[in-house]
Amino acid sequence: MSPAIAIRELDKVYGEFHALRGVDLEVSERERVVICGPSGSGKSTLIRCINQLERHDGGAIVVGGVALGDDLRNLDAVRRETGMVFQHFNLFPHLTVLENCALPQILSRGARRATAEEKAQGYLARVRITEQAGKYPGQLSGGQQQRVAIARALCMEPRIMLFDEPTSALDPEMISEVLDVMVDLAEAGMTMVVVTHEMGFARKVADRVVYMEAGRIVETAPPDRFFSAPRDDRTRRFLSKILKGS
Amino acid sequence: MTDRAAPTPSAPTPSDPRLPPRTRRRPLIKLLFGDLVSAALTVLAALAIVMLLPALNWALLDAHWHVAAPGDCRHGGACWAFVAAKSRLILFGLYPPSEQWRAMIVIALIVAMILASLSPRLRGGRLIAIWGGAIVAMLVLMGGGVLGLPPVPTSKWGGLPVTLLLAVLSLGLAFPLAVLLALGRRGRLPLARAISVTIIELVRGLPLVGLLFVAAILLPLLLPPDWTVDKLGRTLAALTIFAAAYLAEVLRGGLQGLDGGQQEAAEALGIPYWKTVWHIILPQAIQNVIPPLTNTAIVMVKNTSLVLIVGVFDMLSAARSAATDPAWPAPSTEAYLFVALIYFVICFGISVYSAHLETGVKSRRHG
Ligand SMILES: Nc1ncnc2c1ncn2[C@@H]1O[C@H](COP(=O)(O)OP(=O)(O)OP(=O)(O)O)[C@@H](O)[C@H]1O
Numbered sequence: 001m002s003p004a005i006a007i008r009e010l011d012k013v014y015g016e017f018h019a020l021r022g023v024d025l026e027v028s029e030r031e032r033v034v035i036c037g038p039s040g041s042g043k044s045t046l047i048r049c050i051n052q053l054e055r056h057d058g059g060a061i062v063v064g065g066v067a068l069g070d071d072l073r074n075l076d077a078v079r080r081e082t083g084m085v086f087q088h089f090n091l092f093p094h095l096t097v098l099e100n101c102a103l104p105q106i107l108s109r110g111a112r113r114a115t116a117e118e119k120a121q122g123y124l125a126r127v128r129i130t131e132q133a134g135k136y137p138g139q140l141s142g143g144q145q146q147r148v149a150i151a152r153a154l155c156m157e158p159r160i161m162l163f164d165e166p167t168s169a170l171d172p173e174m175i176s177e178v179l180d181v182m183v184d185l186a187e188a189g190m191t192m193v194v195v196t197h198e199m200g201f202a203r204k205v206a207d208r209v210v211y212m213e214a215g216r217i218v219e220t221a222p223p224d225r226f227f228s229a230p231r232d233d234r235t236r237r238f239l240s241k242i243l244k245g246s
Numbered sequence: 247m248t249d250r251a252a253p254t255p256s257a258p259t260p261s262d263p264r265l266p267p268r269t270r271r272r273p274l275i276k277l278l279f280g281d282l283v284s285a286a287l288t289v290l291a292a293l294a295i296v297m298l299l300p301a302l303n304w305a306l307l308d309a310h311w312h313v314a315a316p317g318d319c320r321h322g323g324a325c326w327a328f329v330a331a332k333s334r335l336i337l338f339g340l341y342p343p344s345e346q347w348r349a350m351i352v353i354a355l356i357v358a359m360i361l362a363s364l365s366p367r368l369r370g371g372r373l374i375a376i377w378g379g380a381i382v383a384m385l386v387l388m389g390g391g392v393l394g395l396p397p398v399p400t401s402k403w404g405g406l407p408v409t410l411l412l413a414v415l416s417l418g419l420a421f422p423l424a425v426l427l428a429l430g431r432r433g434r435l436p437l438a439r440a441i442s443v444t445i446i447e448l449v450r451g452l453p454l455v456g457l458l459f460v461a462a463i464l465l466p467l468l469l470p471p472d473w474t475v476d477k478l479g480r481t482l483a484a485l486t487i488f489a490a491a492y493l494a495e496v497l498r499g500g501l502q503g504l505d506g507g508q509q510e511a512a513e514a515l516g517i518p519y520w521k522t523v524w525h526i527i528l529p530q531a532i533q534n535v536i537p538p539l540t541n542t543a544i545v546m547v548k549n550t551s552l553v554l555i556v557g558v559f560d561m562l563s564a565a566r567s568a569a570t571d572p573a574w575p576a577p578s579t580e581a582y583l584f585v586a587l588i589y590f591v592i593c594f595g596i597s598v599y600s601a602h603l604e605t606g607v608k609s610r611r612h613g
């Protein structure tokens with residue numbers, strides 16, 4: 001089977017600044033990859049290149065068999081394959097929770113309203129948001145908002161889910177409700193790429209953990225080896241820093 | 247309420263004989279003369295009331311409501327009889343009296359449409375489509391020439407329908423232009439940005455009167471003679487471009503207040519650009535700038551009165567020409583007050599509508 005995501009020699013430059021330098025990464029179908037690394041190491045840039053919120057400057061990205069380049073039709077295709085969850089939720093504040101989940105289906109797939117709302121209700125139930133479907137995002141807690149954002153992405157029925165620090169804007173007591181939903185999703189067999197510093201989640205769910213620094217992938221390993229026997233000094237230093245807190 | 251410490255937490259009962267006079271009198275005195283500012287305001291307000299008394303006298307007690315002949319208005323108070331006699335001219339201008347019902351229906355239609363727009367169930371595309379239909383119906387009614395309606399050239403249109411149509415059409419047509427200008431000015435395409443900036447700054451740098459002159463008087467001289475665009479149409483074009491420049495800057499402010507994550511989320515969900523603009527970006531940008539949008543709308547309603555300079559017969563021109571009737575003794579104050587009242591009703595209505603919209607937005611933002 002061809003991999004869900006294949007990235008080769010990926011380069012991304014912001015003006016003079018090299019955000020990604022020759023990144024190689026392959027993610028198989030149904031695989032869960034967690035990406036971690038210090039701030040500014042290029043984690044967001046990498047994950048945003050996968051769904052082309054950022055255009056890359058060099059190398060190749062193939063998502064679900066579609067090669068990403070200048071072709072705008074391929075852009076549509078990759079957005080169809082991938083769903084994304086952002087650090088700050090990015091829900092549409094002028095729409096109700098239900099509309100947040102239904103309207104994108106109507107606008108980008110031409111779904112009928114009734115079908116779209118039915119599907120929205122289904123996914124909202126899956127992230128355990130049912131009572132609040134008629135509320136506006138501003139009336140929900142951060143954890144609830146992030147779960148709605150996950151449901152909104154799932155409504156588009158992507159084959160790959162991308163998460164960019166989904167819990168780092170949340171109050172500590174709300175982190176687990178979001179992680180629980182993500183664990184459910186992983187158990188259902190979703191292909192996931194997750195940028196997070198929640199090492200408990202990585203241990204429990206990830207097939208592989210990727211450590212990035214200064215725009216490069218430093219180390220990739222299954223979680224048990226990643227946490228117990230990291231090979232690179234930089235990984236060790238990072239882990240000792242991040243695990244001290246928890 | 248009182249400055250005495252109550253011995254018990256319960257409120258003093260009304261039967262307490264000493265309390266009622268104290269609580270009733272002291273706050274009023276305090277309110278009026280409690281400090282220097284209130285005292286000054288009280289004195290000023292009292293002076294203003296005294297000074298306004300003669301005006302009230304003029305407007306109400308000494309006013310002539312019904313007169314047998316125009317000359318009877320010569321002495322004393324306001325001549326409201328004049329307004330009654332000339333209301334047809336002020337409200338409908340030179341529109342043929344036999345066809346006046348058409349102009350009346352147009353006014354009724356505009357009022358009905360504005361009321362219909364208040365309903366929260368009518369939003370977005372549906373509302374715009376209905377307005378579009380209503381505007382076409384209004385123009386057909388006013389102009390005639392079809393459906394057995396005798397044609398009435400725009401040079402015969404006048405009064406309130408012209409004021410309302412100019413206001414609604416200039417704002418309505420300016421809005422999509424303003425959206426394009428605002429998006430262009432904020433966008434990444436250098437050419438679009440240059441064009442937007444040029445148009446906005448050029449138009450904002452010109453007085454509206456100048457634009458109206460160019461459109462109404464200069465343009466026909468510059469264009470080939472067989473290119474005759476109706477004068478009302480040219481005036482409308484000038485008002486539209488003027489409104490568009492101001493609305494564009496108001497909208498740009500609204501777009502700036504929007505967080506970039508909205509556009510990104512829409513992009514990640516695969517929503518096409520123009521649908522994102524229409525369903526995600528614009529509604530939020532507009533919600534951010536309801537007060538300045540209202541302001542621009544009110545200013546534009548009043549700006550339509552400037553068209554009298556180029557000889558378009560709006561409500562103000564109609565009032566002015568009504569006041570020149572030599573049979574009546576100089577009743578221009580009454581005519582202008584009447585027109586002012588109508589403008590006030592329109593503009594105040596817009597204010598109330600925007601306040602209503604804003605409370606809706608607030609309740610959605612915070613639980
Ligand atoms: N639009 C941009 N323009 C210029 N530089 C950028 C831009 N976006 C990111 N960068 C830079 O690229 C580098 C990588 O950014 P990125 O957001 O990918 O880091 P990150 O690993 O996600 O960090 P964090 O943990 O803080 O989110 C950073 O140094 C950042 O300053």
Ligand SMILES: [Mg+2]
Nearest residue numbers: 043044045165
């Ligand atoms: Mg990041």
